[in-house]
Amino acid sequence: MASRTKQKRAKRRYSLLLFMAGDNDLSDAGIRDIAELCKVGASADVYVGVEIDTRGEHTGSIRYEITEPEEEGIAYRNVIERLPEADTGKPESLLKFLTWGTDRYPADQRVVVIGGHGDGFRSRRRAIAIDEFGGALDMPEVEYVFERVGFHKKKIAILGFDACLMGMLEIANHFSKFADYLVASQQIEPGEGWPYDKVLEHLKHEPKVCDVASDIVDSYVNHYVLHGMTNVTQSAIRLTRTGEAMKSLSLLGKAVASHLDSQDASTKRESIRTIDMARASSQSFANAEYVDAVHFAENLSKAIECKVVGKYSRRLIESLNKAVIKNRVLRRSRKLANANGLSIWFPSTLFSFTVNRARYLELNGVEDQPGWLNFMDDVFAEMRYS
Incomplete structure (x- = not known):
């Protein structure tokens, strides 16, 4: 019997890898984020892979691949893998997702977003990717994951923290050897987080990484202007300058x-x-x-x-x-x-x-x-x- 080998996918310009720690009160918002991605869909230039853990939606995490839009303009979230219940606040969870995503979605430029609750650097229990039924990742643990995946060799183009209070100089510098740009908020983020339909539009149509990072900042703040929100910040940081x-x-x-x-x-x-x-x-x-x-x-x-x-x-x-290449308040x-x-x-x-x-x-x-x-x-x- 002939052995079956995995077909290698063609490299695209961008891959967007979204790790959504939603086993908390952000579950519904995380599901809506995936729906936003489906409004736009992937393309011949952009791969999109998502892992989400939710509270009450299902047991365990799901890895989705966002398809390219069909003729009627609709994209879908294809279930690639259902995972057993795990703690999103453990380094192993993020490591497994990023290893899977970088292998499955080869790209010239990677955009990696960690979504969920955040609280800067201070506490192991309240840093980022907080799981209500488990732990949370601190900055050295995220660093450990990035080292293991190899981002110190091939940098992330844009690292996004779709979480509160992560827009700190010390945090930005902590990841400067792993990414070219950081997009993060100094302030608490509204529960809806980033407008992922706009983020994906920028990736599909903007070839320059620095412009994508700036555009994400603009789209984020403009989104909340339309929704009548106050006290919103977002900034894009050139990490070679930190x-x-x-x-x-x-x-x-x-x-x-x-x-x-x-x-x-x-x-x-x-x-x-x-x-x-x-x-x-x-x-x-x-x-x-x-x-x-x-x-x-x-x-x-x-x-x-x-x-x-x-x-x-x-x-x-x-x-x-x-x-700071872009700051919006x-x-x-x-x-x-x-x-x-x-x-x-x-x-x-x-x-x-x-x-x-x-x-x-x-x-x-x-x-x-x-x-x-x-x-x-x-x-x-x-x-x-x-």
Whole structure:
């Protein structure tokens, strides 16, 4: 009997791989996301593969392939595989999906989107891909998956976090060796998430990756303008620029720490209170420990009368502006008037800093560029002993 070999598929320009962690209150939204993809369908240039785990829809996860539209203009979600119940918050779940997707859908450029609840970097239980009946992925676990799949060798074109509070400089830099662009929100995302019909339209008709990333940002915010939403942000980040921004943040931290060290104890305590006021008056988000990096640098340079601090504040702003290629804010509310595309971590309490410091140190670039963390160590040590 002749052996059967798997037929190799032709390479397309793009593949979109969507991992939807919907075993929570986002189940219905995840199903609607797939329906949005079917409004547009795949094409001769674009593959679309999806894995979704839902609450109550069915037991386990399903892998779908979105077809090209038929003559009547309708595309379908073909069930490729039904999987047993598993925890979407375990690295193995994401690893198996991405291994399957990259093998099944060869492409010049890959767009990888992780959808579901998110909370930045801080907690293993509340980072991203949260499963109500299991765990959640932290940033080192996502990194581990990307290493195993080989994205350090062939980068993702666009990494998307369709989740809340993921638009942070430290997170963007953490994945800079795995992707060219990141699309993420500084703020809480509405439950409906990305408008995937628009995302797929951009992939089908826009050959330039940077333009696709920017278009996703525009479509996301425009979608919520039409739906009357407020407090919406989205930005596209050029990840080759985040290393310089992290270095600038470190230099700013070193400059502020040096300024504090030059003062006597009483003056230093007063300066720390001034810095804390600059932090408190800076743009923050649903997690108040995440502050807009540009706005904070602007406020800090006004609050501290030091030429070196002013110099490195300006340098940080310049490097952030080079990294953020598109930033959109739905400005119907003044709450987000100073959202510029990337947040940084600057907690207000000694307790929060102490609890989350080790996890912050796990992010790539924090240990290599330690000036910002050292500055926070200095500030919170002062709080501890004052």
